[in-house]
Amino acid sequence: MADLVRRPGGTAQATSTSGLGVTVGGVPEAAAGRKFRPDIEGLRAVAVLLVVLYHAGVPGLTGGFVGVDVFFVISGFLITTHLVSELERTGRLSLAAFYGRRVRRLLPLSLLVLLVTVVVSWLLLPPVETRATFADARWTALFAMNVRLALQGVDYQANAEPSVLQHYWSLGVEEQFYALWPVVLLLVWWLGARVTRSVARGTARPRLVAAVATGVLSLLSFLCSAWLLDVAQPYAYFLLPARAWELGAGAVVAFAGPALVRRVRAVRDLPVVGLVLSGAAAVGLACVVASAVLYDDGTRFPGPTALLPVLGTALVILAGSPGATPVERHLLGRPAAQRIGRVSYGWYLWHWPALLLVPAVLDLEPSLVVGLVVAAATLALAQATLVLVEDPSRRSPRLRGRVRPLAAAAVASVLLLAVTGLASATSTTTRGDGPAAAAPVLAGDGSVATLNAGLVARAVPANLAPGLDGASEDKPSASPVDGVSCHVGFEETAPRPTPGAACAFGDVTASRTLVLVGDSHAYQWLPALDEVGRSQGYRVLSFTKSGCPVYDLDVVQSSLGRDYHECYAWRDAVVAEVGVLRPDLVVTSGIVSSDATGDEDAAVAAWDRGVRSTVEDLRSSGSAVLVLGDTPYPGDDVPRCVARHLDDASACAVEEARALNHPRRREAVERAAADLGAAYADSTSWLCSEGSCPVVLGDTLVYRDHSHLSATAARRLADAFVPYLPRT
16 A cells, blocks of 8 residues: 555565665765665555454464554555655755656546446446445545545444455555655755755754654544544544554654664664564564454444554565575565555455445355455456556656646546446435335334235335435434434433423423433334324323443443443433423333343343342432333344345244344343333234234334334334323
């Protein structure tokens, strides 16, 4: 992912050391370091292998995502070395020439992969899937996919399915760094020259000032990363301010390398020097591999945990500055590693969309075998595009000069935006061609027959509600007051989204009150309770918050990547407000989620204690309490599955044993509610039958995503709540 140019004959040469006759403290730079670094090419191979094999599902590489961090360090090293070389040679930087080289190196292949991905998705996948791809493509064309993913990552309601363009986030980080770093370095260099008035030392002091400034900026970025990890982990993972320190680590090595070379030359006859450098390279590579093996998706990352792969990579690069180490000669410099390193950029770009599109198009279950076959195929594709696209674009005389590459990049981006806009505008509606179906009976005597019919349903009805294209937006309505959603976000701690706002539904003039409290798996029931309130004479008040069950549990919020302290404050405020309101009935539910420890016995005990504590608090106000058992958890995006199986909706039905995640925790919720005299409703009996949970019932799509009921389905379950209303 970092910059390379090719010597005639195909040998790779880092542009960062292409200058000859440049002096660093009186030592020719060509002598101070090596022009071509096989160890860096080999590090690229290690990085891309970690990422690709991790995505393919190879066992043991649970932390293969650290390959991206290796790429970042390499990029920071090469780009900074190149820029410093030009500054020392000419005393200035040609920003247009620099950006032009970036364009020739990175954009032709990245735009080609982007275009191919969009076209293949457009032609072969249902519109319900491609609309998100078109939106992602527009962000990617603007070099901001990392920003989009950061914003989506802190949106609990965002679609959980990965984007086929998700891997472009790292290119977004690098491209944003490339846009800013030359300007920052030029300013720092100018400041160093101004501070140092001595002509004799003028070539050395700007480098020293720039090195110190780079270290300080990298430290600030690292602190930002650590802080964001405790505030909003997606921001720490995807945004440049929290990732710049990794590229900065490579930049620091670029400044330190020549000094190390000079000192090694002075003691070159001492055997211990070679041993130290060899050991440093081995330790550095071991750090990278160890992080790939020891880390997993539950690791708090980046922040301090990213130090292991980042410093390991920096150590390998620094140790190899004076000359080849045994790690280079026996591992990184081997022909196979060099060949993979040469195609690493293309392989990185091609592998991810192929891993998602091939199983979707061929209707295959993702597996290790499928992943490895796709990985091998995209490696061959990367080799082909190296020869046909990457090398020609770097050598093309039409892309030479300062203006042409930038103009070509602008035109290509505009054309891509036009293509995605056209594709989005001309996408057809995804709908079934089965006969129109009647609204299902989901409560009372006819419910079992409806469920059983759903298990054998075939063609998706033409009048499916909600429609597949808009299913993800079939959420509970916003509050009628000020149009504000009554479901509060992650950072809010007040019960209401707006002070004084009455999140009132049902019969808002009724004297009887029903209160709904909990997380999004409680909020999904608001349409049903709204109907109950209208028909049975209840004012319905909604107090719900993303990812925050009202049960007295410790919560580590996966979207934020930290302890969810806002949940605890909100929970206390809601329980206090319920005590003041003294409603006739409190309805609560919560997603039965995983925990970080993996100790199921401890988790079950915690759920038992938490539910008991909360139910006691809610009942202390004199209110009746209805605890809703959590709904089935399909796990896969239901509208996408149905869109792929329009001729057989039953193919998307979920086995009840799999849908009822964490059954012991569910049993603990029911047991605690019963022991404390609260009513308990098993929502599974409303949605599953014969050991299976259908996703299409009559004309109704049951789920709007991977776990939440559609508002339409919830509304049609309103009658199921009537037996649990207090008797007057």
